[in-house]
Amino acid sequence: MSDRTANRIARILAMIPYTVEHEVATIDDLMERFGYAHRNDVVKDLQLVFLTGLPGYGPGELIDVDIFDDEVTIDSADYFSRPMRLTPAEALGLLAAASTFLASRQAPPALASAIDKLSAAVGADATDAVLFDIEAPEAVSDLREAIDSNRLVKIGYVGIASNERTERVVEGESVFFNLGNWYFSGFCRRAGADRLFRVDRIDEVAVLDELYEPSVADASSIVRYEPTPEDHVVTFTVGPASRWVSEYYPGDAEPLASGETRFTMRVSDPMVAARLLLRLGSDAHFEEGETVAAALDDLRYRIATRYA
């Protein structure tokens, strides 16, 4: 049976209690509230309900749906008058989404009380057992404000690959959380291109007075590495304690008989791989990759100089 059938039934079983509770609902309200694309779809679903009910299936047993002008009333459906319980996935999904959004400093005030009520309704006992630890840095509220008011924002940013600080004026597009980090995306006027900034590497935020024309494209929240032919390739082996590297970074992992893992990773900047190898220390053994080896030498030399 198709998902479409299931979705349609789910929507009908949500629409009935709402209409019963409110005594009268308008077609427009039902359409908007339950996400119907056309008025006619609402009417079709209501006409279906009219043909169902309890055994006997005579006038006394069928659900009574009355559509008069724009107004809908439903009677003789007491058994459908309470909304269906949420599935565990629905309950967790909604609670997690709401708690995350609350932590993002972008939420309307009513969300906090909504979470309390929802927690109680799905069983407070269960929600004691749920922890969402996603605190947004303070800068997020300023960045959000700049995006909402279409005002340019000036940020101080320490690049991930370069570790160098630059100041940039950005036309903000979105602020979001992904893979454990908060990100800010937008059109960077200094680079003349779209850029993604990690919020914990922004050390200054100033919302400017100047406005910009927001881009119409949908902002994506997915932080994904896209390989290109210009990538630098490096191969190294890691011991069991550092096997997480092959899960965390994109690349090819090959388990070796020794218990080690051989890992081939691609990076756009050799310094990123060099820094990783340096951090892994004696648990990683470099095998191949000239540009990364050169970057690693350079990095070692520079740091050693500071400790000399």
Place this chain on the structure above:
Amino acid sequence: MQRVIERILNLLAFLLTVGRPVTADEIRNTVAGYEQETDEAFRRTFERDKDLLRSLGVPLTMSAIDIWEVEDGYVIPPDEYAIDDPGLTEEERSALLIAAQAVQFAGQSTGLSAIFKLGGASPVLNAPNVAADLGHDLDVLGLLFDSVSSRRVLAFDYSGTSRRATPYAIAHRLGHWYLAAPEVGDPETVKAFRVDRMTNPTLVGEPSAFSRPDGFDPADVIPSGDRETENASLAIVEFDNEVAQIAANQVPDAEVVSRTDSTTTLRIPVRAEQSFIGWVLGFDDKAVIIEPQGLRDRLIAHLSVVA
């Protein structure tokens, strides 16, 4: 599709009102829509209908139809079918709708079925686009949440071993989902299992199979990186001013020891030495551990490893 929907609504209405377990035969003879000619055709249709109801969250269960317990019938207890009205205001429903649209799980939104069940909400203009991705498949997380909330034992594979555990809590921290659970047979040791390393999770046995100790707090079990200062030693690190502010941002309990025109020296709690050294190395030659000497030496050791 229309006839399918009618039949399923009829089935649900019947089971919610009949007040006793009923056999498949009785359903076939009573509920409109089951006029299939052969037993086989009826059986197939009825199986699909049951699956669909269960996928929507309808608690369709079996129970003995008489005291002799010879035959089982189908039941939907009305109180388990329905949710207690949470009493949400219109504003609160809208807020939930915005959150549901702004937060995704591995690129998928939570879907609107939960919002519909709570009475729906009118779409909001100027809602922020995607604000967060919690990075894991909601089907699996829902199963784990089910195990936590119904207190059923969970079987799964982890690090190459089959395990059975009694989950106390599910948590999202530092970008990862965790399940806090002791393994069956060792209730004293509550472990934190990474959900992304878990395979074949399955619920086994009956609900209410265990209870969570009073006062259990998942925050005590789930790894928190370097954020906790308990048992922490202190390190003094000198940063170039270029990166000093972001270093301080990343460690909220860092204290400024001194400042010059070019450097800022911070006192920082160290909880896990290896990850602390990795973090300092992340600043390249723009950060230097001044104290303690032992930690400084361990960082220097990373520089001399023969590649």
